[in-house]
Amino acid sequence: xxxxxxxxxxxxxxxxxxxxxxxxxxxxxxxxxxxxxxxxxxxxxxxxxxxxxxxxxxxxxxxxxxxxxxxxxxxxxxxxxxxxxxxxxxxxxxxxxxxxxxxxxxxxxxxxxxxxxxxxxxxxxxxxxxxxxxxxxxxxxxxxxxxxxxxxxxxxxxxxxxxxxxxxxxxxxxxxxxxxxxxxxxxxxxxxxxxxxxxxxxxxxxxxxxxxxxxxxxxxxxxxxxxxxxxxxxxxxxxxxxxxxxxxxxxxxxxxxxxxxxxxxxxxxxxxxxxxxxxxxxxxxxxxxxxxxxxxxxxxxxxxxxxxxxxxxxxxxxxxxxxxxxxxxxxxxxxxxxxxxxxxxxxxxxxxxxxxxxxxxxxx
Numbered sequence: 341x342x343x344x345x346x347x348x349x350x351x352x353x354x355x356x357x358x359x360x361x362x363x364x365x366x367x368x369x370x371x372x373x374x375x376x377x378x379x380x381x382x383x384x385x386x387x388x389x390x391x392x393x394x395x396x397x398x399x400x401x402x403x404x405x406x407x408x409x410x411x412x413x414x415x416x417x418x419x420x421x422x423x424x425x426x427x428x429x430x431x432x433x434x435x436x437x438x439x440x441x442x443x444x445x446x447x448x449x450x451x452x453x454x455x456x457x458x459x460x461x462x463x464x465x466x467x468x469x470x471x472x473x474x475x476x477x478x479x480x481x482x483x484x485x486x487x488x489x490x491x492x493x494x495x496x497x498x499x500x501x502x503x504x505x506x507x508x509x510x511x512x513x514x515x516x517x518x519x520x521x522x523x524x525x526x527x528x529x530x531x532x533x534x535x536x537x538x539x540x541x542x543x544x545x546x547x548x549x550x551x552x553x554x555x556x557x558x559x560x561x562x563x564x565x566x567x568x569x570x571x572x573x574x575x576x577x578x579x580x581x582x583x584x585x586x587x588x589x590x591x592x593x594x595x596x597x598x599x600x601x602x603x604x605x606x607x608x609x610x611x612x613x614x615x616x617x618x619x620x621x622x623x624x625x626x627x628x629x630x631x632x633x634x635x636x637x638x639x640x641x642x643x644x645x646x647x648x649x650x651x652x653x654x655x656x657x658x659x660x661x662x663x664x665x666x667x668x669x670x671x672x673x674x675x676x677x678x679x680x681x682x683x684x685x686x687x688x689x690x691x692x693x694x695x696x697x698x699x700x701x702x703x704x
Contacts, residue, residue, distance in 0.1 A: 361547060364652050391681045396666050397637045404612055405638045405686060408460070411430045426492050429448040453471045453494045454493065457490050466701055469574060505517070520586060521621070525552075527564070528568070588644065590625050615634050
């Protein structure tokens with residue numbers, strides 16, 4: 341297989357009449373997630389604790405369900421895990437933001453360009469690229485005051501992936517249950533159409549123009565030259581417009597061994613998704629040449645369900661299996677003496693996250 345296998349597969353599917361989107365991909369969230377919420381309630385009743393999954397990663401606030409600090413998870417990494425994590429720095433916006441940010445960058449060995457993102461958030465909200473001091477000054481100001489943010493090395497690798505990892509407390513080794521390749525959607529100029537017209541003409545982007553057009557506001561009336569490629573999004577999140585491809589075929593023993601070594605070096609971490617960038621898909625299969633962007637807890641999902649070829653039945657089977665595992669792991673951690681967050685703590689964390697996300701600027 342080549343490094344561009346996924347991109348080739350995507351183009352081939354389109355050329356062969358394969359699906360551009362799945363039948364449920366752009367359903368309203370409340371419709372798609374209602375059966376999952378009901379399943380969570382059933383499991384909560386069975387285990388007599390609706391917040392039991394938060395004990396699956398007991399050292400993380402709410403187990404990483406919501407409201408957790410991204411940097412606090414990365415901070416737990418030991419020496420082995422840390423060498424696979426992209427360098428980062430953390431500060432809280434307030435006064436003298438630029439000098440403090442530059443000092444934090446220097447302390448972490450960072451240089452421009454860097455990624456600026458909120459330390460508490462999800463779905464890529466507020467994630468932006470800072471290319472120089474001027475953009476960093478404006479980027480920090482856009483978050484307002486009193487917001488914890490991260491500055492992270494902009495990984496130059498071109499392949500962004502999500503790897504879902506599960507390890508039960510009584511197991512020596514965990515397993516990768518999902519590997520997803522994230523594709524940045526691009527438009528290709530024809531020399532006559534404006535950016536806005538290209539968005540409305542594309543078989544995929546025309547279905548959700550509200551996702552893309554706000555970021556392109558300043559360029560809507562531009563006419564890209566014929567053949568010029570226009571990337572539409574930076575943040576690798578489905579709800580922000582990225583395209584996802586199921587690459588379970590790339591889960592190799594070598595990759596599994598590497599991921600196990602990394603995740604065993606994060607205390608009491610048992611369930612979640614690793615977002616990373618790899619130099620190539622070939623090197624990823626060997627468990628080499630990748631850097632971790634962030635590690636997400638029990639609130640994350642196996643993103644291969646958003647592959648256009650995934651059926652609704654398979655998507656729900658995957659979701660139910662993963663949430664069932666969080667309850668099973670949480671029950672085992674409870675027997676070890678750990679406690680779950682409690683329903684009220686979950687609610688408070690969710691409300692705090694929701695309030696913060698409403699204040700964040702538009703992502704790149």
